[in-house]
Amino acid sequence: METKGISKKERIINSIKNLGKLRPKISHTSIITISALALILFIAFAIRLFPMRWEIDPTTGKTYLLLSEFDPYFQYRFTEKIVKDGFFSWALENGGKGWNDTQRWYPNGINVAKSAFPGLPMTAAFLYKIISMLGVGVDLMSFCAIFPAVMAVLACLAMYFLGKDIGGRPVGLLAALFPALEPSYIQRTSLGFFDDETIGILSLILFAFLFLRAIEEDRHVYSTIKYALASGAVLGYFCAGWGAAYYPIGVVTLFTLVLLIMKRYTRKLLLAYGITFGFGLLIAINVPKLSPNYLLTSAILPVAGVFGLLCLAEVVTNVKTTKWKVVSVILFLALILGGIIALSYTGHMQGIAGKFISVLNPFTREASPLIESVAEHRISAWGSIYYEFGIIIIFFIIGLFFILGNLNNRNLFLLVFGLTSLYFACSMVRLFVLMAPAFSLLAAVGVSGLLKPFVALLKEPPKIGIKKKYGLERVGKEFSGIAVFLIFLMLMVNLAFPMPRVYTQAYTPTTIS
Secondary structure: OHHHHHHHHHHHHHHHHHHHHHOOOOOHHHHHHHHHHHHHHHHHHHHOOHHHHHHEOOOOOOEOOOOOOOHHHHHHHHHHHHHHHOOOHHHHHHHHOOOEEOOOOOOOOEEHHHHOOOHHHHHHHHHHHHHHHOOOOOOHHHHHHHHHHHHHHHHHHHHHHHHHHHHOHHHHHHHHHHHHOOHHHHHHHOOOOOOOHHHHHHHHHHHHHHHHHHOOOOOOHHHHHHHHHHHHHHHHHHHHHOHHHHHHHHHHHHHHHHHHHOOOOOHHHHHHHHHHHHHHHHHHOOOOOOOHHHHHEOOOHHHHHHHHHHHHHHHHHHOOOHHHHHHHHHHHHHHHHHHHHHHHHHOOOEOOOHHHHHHHOHHHHHHOHHHHOOHHHOOOOHHHHHHHHHHHHHHHHHHHHHHHOOOOHHHHHHHHHHHHHHHHHHHOHHHHHHHHHHHHHHHHHHHHHHHHHHHHHHHOOOOOOOOEOOEOOOOOHHHHHHHHHHHHHHHHHHHOOOOOHHHHHHOOOOOOO
């Protein structure tokens, strides 16, 4: 009887021990990474809710979340229209002419389908319907007010994965941290700022992440197609949500052209480029505001030109005789030249809006007082760059140095991304928000590259000191510890104390509430 009791106890103990085998095996590094990332995402969300202090009614203690600025209220009414009348009601009303909004333009109104991007309102309406079906009791105004902070968290998460692909986990974590605390990005994603930038920056990061994965040479062709389709879908979504979609289109086109010039053409590049832009622009031309004329703008035609160059590179690579290579090049040049002449002569080549031209060439603003009169369209002073990013600019420059020393495809893309975004941010104050992802990635590469040798020294096991004839054998751990501490201190001065612009930017009430 006693033996039976003992064996029963042993079976129970063994069963409990076996339950431990069901626990997922996670390394200490993964636990630390997940914890750090969760903390970064929490900080990104919490700091954007600072304006909530002014949304609390002191008499009742209730919180009434409202929007900030003019445009978010139009986006809210657009979202409300979709929630009440259906996802495509704004485009199908009035016999297919679209919704005529008299509140935005009085008294005759304005055709919303032809003048507004539907990406943000449709996204918000879709998510609002989902949480309503799940039984979450929140009004649409409060949902739209908190929506930007949620999108900022998702953008920081996407930055982690993009940074991880570029330089590993340390770069990923730093790349997620910097936009979480970047002043211009906080301003555009804080509580109540329900505008196009909330989904635009997230789309920009996802587009870069997916396209860079699609062109990886060691990836299977089916995987390349999947990533290219995903990047095309994100590009189409970006085009439907923000006019600044010209920028990622231009960056990837320029990056692909540079790859061709550097003789890095691969069939994967042709496949990924063709699918991405084919699918993305197919979605874009179905947006009423853009229409098929979008393909004929001077900003989109270079996409076709570079695609033609990729096809030419494929032909030249596979044709063995010099004669046919020369014939192929001549035919291609004749086709491009003839196409440009035909489009120009028939008047089908479209220009781009003056606002975008003024970014490329700031001096054209002198002829357009309307553009120049808007404060956020002004040219940035060099001092405003430091005011925006602080001492982390040093790490941005160091990051450029590190990627120049190792120009693989990802680093080359980051170089093009960083330099073009810097130029556009200097050209127009508002575009600092567009520079935030590139700045964060390059600064993360700079910090990680500086820390790597010192951290490696700190991790080394202690060795017995061997005295050399001409001095010490190696740098001591004390020096490495001091270097790591100084870099940490520089980051903290910019991000943590005494009261950096990060918090003063966030800790402001909503306007026009």
